Amino acid sequence: MDFGLKGKTAIVTGASQGIGRAIAHALHQEGATVMMVGQSRARLEQAARDLGPGGAPAHIQIADLSLLAEIERVVAEALRLMTHVDILVNCAARTRSGGFLTMSDADFQEAWQIKGLGYVRLVRAVAPHMIERGDGRIVNIIGSAARTPAADFIPGAMVNAALVNFTRGVSRELARHNVRINSISPGWTLTERQQRSFEMEAMAQNIPLNQALERAAMTIPLGRHVSMEEIATMTLMLVSDLTPGLTGEDIVIDGGMTPSI
Numbered sequence: 001m002d003f004g005l006k007g008k009t010a011i012v013t014g015a016s017q018g019i020g021r022a023i024a025h026a027l028h029q030e031g032a033t034v035m036m037v038g039q040s041r042a043r044l045e046q047a048a049r050d051l052g053p054g055g056a057p058a059h060i061q062i063a064d065l066s067l068l069a070e071i072e073r074v075v076a077e078a079l080r081l082m083t084h085v086d087i088l089v090n091c092a093a094r095t096r097s098g099g100f101l102t103m104s105d106a107d108f109q110e111a112w113q114i115k116g117l118g119y120v121r122l123v124r125a126v127a128p129h130m131i132e133r134g135d136g137r138i139v140n141i142i143g144s145a146a147r148t149p150a151a152d153f154i155p156g157a158m159v160n161a162a163l164v165n166f167t168r169g170v171s172r173e174l175a176r177h178n179v180r181i182n183s184i185s186p187g188w189t190l191t192e193r194q195q196r197s198f199e200m201e202a203m204a205q206n207i208p209l210n211q212a213l214e215r216a217a218m219t220i221p222l223g224r225h226v227s228m229e230e231i232a233t234m235t236l237m238l239v240s241d242l243t244p245g246l247t248g249e250d251i252v253i254d255g256g257m258t259p260s261i
């Protein structure tokens with residue numbers, strides 16, 4: 001399928017690993033120039049090297065997206081290096097899991113500062129440039145806990161719910177300028193980080209990794225974890241012109257875990 005993204009420019013946050021990395025790679029493969037943003041230099045450089053030689057340019061920016069000044073610097077750099085930004089994908093997050101009674105104020109604040117306020121600030125910094133050009137596409141990677149919170153993920157779930165609300169709310173103002181904003185809410189996605197936690201679980205239970213993965217997959221109606229690649233493919237769809245009437249929507253990809261109307 002041709003997503004028509006050749007020559008487009010994109011900022012992808014959280015691009016050093018996991019879902020953000022898969023999205024940056026998919027956009028690059030489609031011929032987009034990508035600015036990959038993350039906090040760990042080593043991981044980000046590796047993710048950029050893994051794009052391989054050739055293709056559109058790829059830039060990296062090491063930044064702490066919990067800080068407004070860093071976000072403004074990233075957007076200024078993106079405009080300097082790429083002249084404009086067609087696409088923004090917000091994907092950076094750091095959220096601790098655990099029982100509610102073990103959660104401190106700092107856990108709630110961290111989840112909000114990096115993901116909640118981070119996404120909002122990036123949209124606010126990039127949208128005026130998109131509005132000026134009369135064209136732009138934004139995707140927020142949120143999470144199915146937005147609608148169906150898990151007991152051990154309250155800070156993350158609260159931030160996710162707020163971001164679905166934000167995406168829907170701001171879409172109405174941006175739509176008047178042909179800037180579309182949607183979100184994707186993944187369920188349990190098999191990222192490198194998730195893979196490591198399954199490895200630890202398998203070790204703790206003294207069972208093979210395959211068995212730990214299968215056991216977890218059995219709790220998902222479709223019997224499989226979501227893949228990073230399918231989130232990336234949906235992102236390509238949302239930032240393409242294949243569905244130009246779609247804005248303010250949250251697409252849940254969770255193997256059927258959280259059906260809702």
Ligand SMILES: NC(=O)c1ccc[n+]([C@@H]2O[C@H](COP(=O)([O-])OP(=O)(O)OC[C@H]3O[C@@H](n4cnc5c(N)ncnc54)[C@H](OP(=O)(O)O)[C@@H]3O)[C@@H](O)[C@H]2O)c1
Pocket residue numbers: 013014015016017018019020037038039040041043044063064065066091092093094114115141142143144185186187188189190191192193194
């Ligand atoms: N994986 C899942 O099952 C799942 C399910 C539902 C929703 N989600 C959501 O999908 C998004 C991606 O999740 P993931 O599992 O792929 O994440 P991940 O593998 O943990 O990667 C998180 C990314 O965010 C970056 N990051 C964290 N704090 C940052 C900061 N202060 N400044 C800049 N970058 C920062 C990390 O950068 P460095 O590592 O370079 O520091 C990394 O690139 C998140 O919003 C997550 O909540 C994931």
